[in-house]
Amino acid sequence: MNKFKFIKFYACMLLLFAGVSVYAQNNVIDEVVWVVGDEAILKSDVENERLNAQYENRHFDGDPYCVIPEELAIQKLYLHQAEIDSVMVSDQEVIQEVEQRIAWLADQIGSKEKMEEYYNKSYTQIREMLRENVKSQKTVVQMQQKIVGDIKLTPAEVRNYFSKLPQDSIPFIPTQVEVQIITQEPKISEEEIERVKSQLREYADRVNKGETSFSTLARFYSEDPGTARRGGEGGFTGRGELVPEFANVVFNLTDTKKVSKVFETEFGYHIAQLIEKRGDRVNYRHILLRPKVDQKDIDAALARLDSIADDIRKNKFTFDDAATWISQDKDTRNNHGLLANPQSSTSRFEMQQLAGLISQDVAKVVENMQIGEISKPFTMINSKGKQVCAIVKLKNRIDGHKATITEDYQRLKAMVTAKRSEEKLQKWIVEKQKNTYVRINPDWRNCDFKYPGWIKN
Template identity: 60%
Template sequence: MMKKILILFFLACCSYAGHAQNNVIDEIVWVVGDDAILRSDVEAQRLSLQVEGQKLDGDPYCVIPEQIAIQKLYLHQAKIDSIEVNENQVIQQVEQWMNWATNQIGSKEKMEEYFNKKSSQIKEERKEMIKEQQIVQQMQRKLVGEIKLTPSEVRQYYSKLPQDSLPYIPTTVEVQIVTMEPKIPFDVTDAIKARLRDYTDQVTSGKMEFSTLARLYSEDPESAKRGGELGFMGKGQLLPEFANVAFNLNDPKRVSKIVETEYGFHIIQLVEKRGDRINCRHILLKPKVSSKELTDATQRLDSLYKDLQANKFTFEDA
């Protein structure tokens, strides 16, 4: 699958000239699948390459988008293959690069002026960039091993093939949906909140450890294996409702208030904070939908379907 995607991509030619439009705040320069490559992404990488003294063979506003597009294709496949990187190694490389860049440019203030961003923003972007680079490298090793092939070589090869031998780009569609969520009775959510308050009391009184309760009762199976521990994460990696509460915790012995997210209801305990990252535990309980509510929601959708078939109203009205 990955090889087919790469082949189709390399058939495209570079036509980006957006860097001449100085009055535009940002713009999409290329699209790879469902992912957009922004002008700001290209500019950020161009500035980084200048600091590192790397020279590009050709117009940077053509070469860089192509490099980013190839990287996005690898990242897409890596996500399917569940490829992960060592978080500690990523953080270590980020710190090394930040120190090197500061010395290279002259000072922290000059670096912020050069990139037109705060130091924390530069650090977060560099972390994401290094993480993606490591994932891409792993994916490349898995796909092609030691084989080296350039985009121009691929283009030359496929330019010699008959047109009817080239693969077709699969059709994509845009759809509309109507969603009906089964109602969850208040007594169900009240019972869940009562259980979580009881867990909080047990932890506060010293009767039980939070990690023990998480292993026994949390309905997040992966974190439950680790006593509810999520590992170090940035605020943007967590659901907003969860992050707002978790990042306000300061005492590892305290338990948070009950937090509701799209996954259910949580209580959270701080493990450790490191700069703009946090490690915490949580216990998740999910409300159960009764068979009656599921049946009622299904019947409502069936009724809606019949009305649409009978042209009683449009899908937009529905």
């Protein structure tokens, strides 16, 4: 143990045996509850994790004041090993995640001011707390991956695992569907486009003249629900995280007091304002407006799709060909209109996933369709927030069933892989406990720990 670590360890031990770690004008403001190696776990660390869990709707399997410090202790074991093995995460990864979490918290709690009140910390302190948390979490994940390594399973091993599962442990696979889609965007009149552009130019003029703030206008008028509540603020973002048209504008802004010209993306029309640049990342505000679609243009698009569907049913061409050459959904047309499930990297969706990841309108239409059937045309809001018209074809339906090795091999393989990984990590933790100094405040020992080896006789 080097000199610095020894001093740090000795300080932690003095604080733990004293029972109180920090005083301010004779008032206790924090307390050391665990020491793992030469690292202290403070009561405030536990409280911060408990507050985060509340907003993430996380439920603990047991007393949070037992579960959380043990989780933090396990994290300390991984971080110590990561330091030994020189496992590190990049600052860019950490910053990106912190900005996303800050934005999410502010959105959930209501504002930056309410977030400061909730945590009883300044905005800067909250950001630093999240930075440390994110860096630790990402480092732990990398360390776990290194410990687990590349688990390779043969089909025989998966079959053997499945054959030994009790009947009541065989997973039930909900009904899954595979769906193809063709979309058409209703035509928008030039008058409506000009109305939207004119409105955005007016907002920009008002900000540039100092009549009002950009954030105030964004809160009232922006049609981007993800940023409007934050005054249009997007948070620090890399160029690759933005659509090219948007990135080209915000990364070329230089004056924080000026507003960009009106520009178009696949989401609609925008104006933007620079907040700050940090290296290859930029923080910005923007206002999004979408032109309104006239009902006659929606009806025209629905009629065209109805005609296309009728021609497919008459075998004039296939749904695959129509999706490839006619559909305006660029995310699916190169795959014959087949929707992809981003969670499973397959084309199969459970009905709940189809509603949540794609569209409730699509799920509602598909629910009672037969395999091979083509729907009537309907309207929906696409992933870009635009109203579009669509027809869908139910390519396949796999009814809910208990998993079988033939039908659900990949899912069962993933189960076995996860089990093997968990076994490796549990074994590593137990061995690491044996060789790590651990001291727990007596008031925090009365727990049914997942790993009993923390308290050594």
